[in-house]
Amino acid sequence: MLLKRLVPMFFTCSFLFAFSVLRAQDKSGMPNVSGDFKNISVENFLLQLEKQTGYHLYFDAGQIDSVTVNLSVKNESLAEVLKQAFNNTKLEFSVDNANNIFITKGLVIQTELPNGFFNTARNNKNENRNDTSVDIYSYNDNKTQVAAQQNKLYTIGGNNPSNNSGRKTITGYVLDSKTAEPVIGASIHVDNSSVNTLTDQYGYYTISITGGRHSLSIQNIGMKDAKREVVVNGDGRFNIEMQSQIISLKNVVISTEKASNVRSLQMGEQRIDIKSIKQVPVVFGEADILRVVLTLPGVKSVGEASTGLNVRGGSTDQNLILFNDATIYNPSHFFGLFSAFNPEVIKDVELYKSSIPAKYGGRLSSVLEINGREGDKKNITGTAGIGLLTSRLTLEGPLVKDKSSFIIGARTTYANWLLNLLPEQYKNSKASFYDFNILVNHEIDKKNSLFLTAYMSKDNFNLNSDTTYNYGNNNISLKWKHIFNNSLYAVVTAGYDNYNYNITSRSVAINAYKLGFDVNQENFKAHFNYFASSKHTVEFGMDNILYKLHPGTYEPQGKSSLVVPDIMQKEQGLESALFISDKYTVTSAFSVEGGIRYSMFNVLGPDSFNVYPSGVPKTVDNIVGTNYYGKNKFIKTYQGPEIRLSARYAFTDDFSVKAGYNTQRQYIHVLSNTAAEAPTDIWKLSDPNIKPQFGQQVSLGFYKNLKSNTIETSVEVYYKKIKDYLDYKSGAVLVLNHHIETDVISTKGKAYGVEVLIKKVTGKLNGWLSYTWSRTLLQANDISQGEIINAGKFYPANYDKPNDITFISNYRLNHRLSFSLNATYSTGRPITIPIGRFYYDNSYRTLYADRNSYRIPDYFRTDFSINLDGNHKIHQKLHNSWTVGVYNVTGRKNPYSVYFVSENGVVNGYKFSIFGSQIPFINFNIKF
């Protein structure tokens, strides 16, 4: 095996050797030159040569202006003439086989690389098509260059260098050279200037630079750093191919440019690619996106049974979870132990928790953008995996080669065997789930692309009872991207999202029922990206969401059931927003972004609402009437601006300070009185009796990179206020409640904290260490709401866990073997515990008073896994990999809850742990 790898290496070396010999010989085949060049500048001399020979000579006037030529020649070869002219200067020259001559100072330009140096299908093809090593296309030809080669010089914007003055706009895609998938979030930096940009979610970029010669550096995690030499003569399109980092050589890469966290304007933003996600060991070895997001600073959950994210003190319904622009209402499977996203179809995940871009809205705390992969545009490939709980299959490939591709992914479980092993009390439990994804993208032409995403998930379980729970997501979205010109493009999205659940019980025939619930939304969005100049990038657009909720349909099951159907009135609402934002680069060190989003929510008929006098608690006794509204009538309008501001000042290349302020409005809420987000929680639209939530946040961050930008550190501080967050009254009834406003209260909230992150992104050892100190406090002190909680004092929210430390690491021993280790510690979450005990109905019972006044024991867990890849030969049919690990290595019985129940007349306290021991796991994946 070793030998086989050595052979191509050897060939590569011999080619390089042959190449330099070739260059020397070439000189003799050149045209001859005659002339008297007495004391003239090199520039003048070269221009004369160009006239005589018809060769193109390229040089940087600045490099040669101090040199003069004093030479007289007759019928001598061009090469010989140049050699004589540059004698005793530091100037060098090289000639390529298209009669171009490059004059440089100090270094000789390598004009050519041997065939097969870049060992990919596309390049081989290009090689056949182009016998010139420099491709020259002008924008007017409506062709796009594909730049796959490092040391080529590419000319953009026509072959005419006359219009070199002024700024030129270059646009294009950054693509993976192997699969032609777009590379998202790659940074493109123009050497020796402050010009810097990132590719968007389609891998698309726009950059504005002065005409002339530039060197572009392109970087992205998981890809080899790339450099492209360009000559810019005018506006143009320029696609760049990057190679993914399959093989890491044993050399030291010194890079000064991996500083996008310092440079970018965004703060409180985290991106994790699927490769890092898969390295993190999780329970049962199922690569889990949300579990990894939970390890980021400022993100918490109530416990192991929940993948609900609490971002910077927000509740779980305050996150906008977008999977390729489709809103996912319940991102969890299997009682909330797993997230409902198939890792095989995901490219990366991006979490915005602080300065949320103006194009997003509708939730208070965060935006979690989950980007699906694009399928392989060249070959049909697939993966299959098998683990303790699920099996996975994905298939991807081109529909039209190099134009369109698809991915289909499916997962299903066979978890019932696991439940059968549970203690007696869970013996009759059952659970099953599946999810299914289709992602299609198609490039109609250079200016139009389509993206289709369909997602479906379904869960079915009963928790040791005769009651069966079903829930599922159904989503479809279609995006159309249109490029108007180099500085303007638009993305238009239309989609439909659905979340539904139902509960069926048949234990007593006369009471047998089915309770159904669903949320539906139809979306239409039009977003524009206008690259006004190198200093201004403007985004604007509009969003529309039409909500339709069926808040409860209660129906009999079976003939003998006496259940009266109770169909709650459908809720409808229209959420619309207009936004505009401008990213303004004032100087290379200072940039600001300002955005405004004006959102409006209309409650639509037909519906009826109870009327309560103002200033008195909303209780059933206080209902003074009911108003009925007809179809499509605008019943109530809530509206207001949302402000998004952020600024960055870079003190040095590797140190910057950012600050942000933003406000948010939320018109759809979850009503829940359980600690974990339950699949059966009620979603409720704002209505005349339930106000929208309003949140505002100020934040400040310091970003410093160390050790040649290989270590990123940041400290962020935030303070947040929330208004009209809904909490439940004592003894609230939330299901099938026709006057739900009587069972909830509006609370005020405040959250503040410090987040520290140290991240090492490259090298054999990589990972991150995050520490968060934060508090989340709620207050219900308005007696006119009918109830005050904890005497009107601030009380901690369920997910208020002040200290939280997470360590995630991966050590790569060699290309096939790596080890991952996690450790996490957090303060126990607050719970309400009894303050006393009394005897009632033949039993001791507990007395509760102060909400969330006690904390369960602290949480600590470590996980370990070994990832073993099969061999890395590229040209084999199957690639396989194994993951073996242990979740909760220390076996600590981390409590999920502490509770007290009356059993046979006495009060017993219990501590419940979801995973009370080490959980070993094994996973096998195969790629074909």
Added chain:
Amino acid sequence: MKKAIVYIISFCILWGCKEKFNAKIISPPTGYLVVEGFISSGANATKISLTRTVKLYDVVNTVYEHGAVINIESETNELFPLNETADSVYTSGNLALDNTKKYRLHIITRDSKVYVSDFATFKTTPVIDSVSWARENGGVKIYVNTHDLLNSTKYYKWDYEETWEFHSPYYNSLVYQYDATGIPIAVGFKFPDHSIDTTIHKCWNTVGSTNINIGSSEKLSQNIIQSPLTYIEPSSVKLSVLYSINVHQYSVSHEAYIFFQNIKKNTENLGSIFDAQPTELQGNIHCVSDPSEIVIGYIDISEETTKRIFISNDEVPGWGYGTKCAVVIVDNQRDSILRNGVGLWPTIPFSLFPLGGVKQFYATGERSCVDCTVNGSSQRPIFWP
């Protein structure tokens, strides 16, 4: 590979573990008043009990509230006094409440604090149609069935007592003498004729319901209720001979129903992943002198209707009740007893010497194997057939 699977499984068995939580939580000395009972609208007397809340962990189990002055009070200020008849249980005389009026409870405690409940409307309770049962998963599930043609009762509360007859598996003819620690040191025949002691062979046991049982016809098209009350585990001693359950039914108001539901949620349905979090309990009794004081309880007007059924062991074929009792035969000699009989309970003679005296005797491991009064009372209940 097979070994690996077994290994994995053995770990997973521990998944989801629940263990006793014994951390001593320091709770304040509360001492809030707890009022339990109904104002009776039927023939029965009204019984109200008054206790106080105690610390979660405390040496005292129940603090009784003695010496309170309790009256049932009508809207028109008629008073019906209650007298303390047992430890903090206050009982009325026979009342003739007016079904058109509202009534409430008025309490003055020894510390001169005044408590009143909200006025409640007069309610009667439909009779229990039947108490039915069915075999389920090998055990027996018991249901209460009722209906209200007038549809005036939509919310129900039930409690019950279970009584069962059971027998000690072995007969006994001996009496035991014990030392100070309760260990038997000597035996003698109970009766001169060495006959069996039947008084400790047949016993009865009675327990009350400890769970809150409520039901509602609110969401049903007809006011017909079938509600599960309790489940008898397979092979349980309760059905070893004869079992009886006496069910009491009360109609309650919607608010009282919510109150009982909250107690149930707070104290019985907790701990699993999706259970609601506990909340403050709000009843309808208020302290007049200090409105912010917490008072536990909900006073409603109701009538008690009852129904008793019997289930015999014959009706549950294959019930499979068994005890761990066994007997051994021991030679009645010092050496043999020391070797085989230490710690056992002698029961009846197995064989006698021709001239009298026990040659060999039966012995068993537990006193309860020969003496049912360990687990019940030998007093036959009056209603027992």
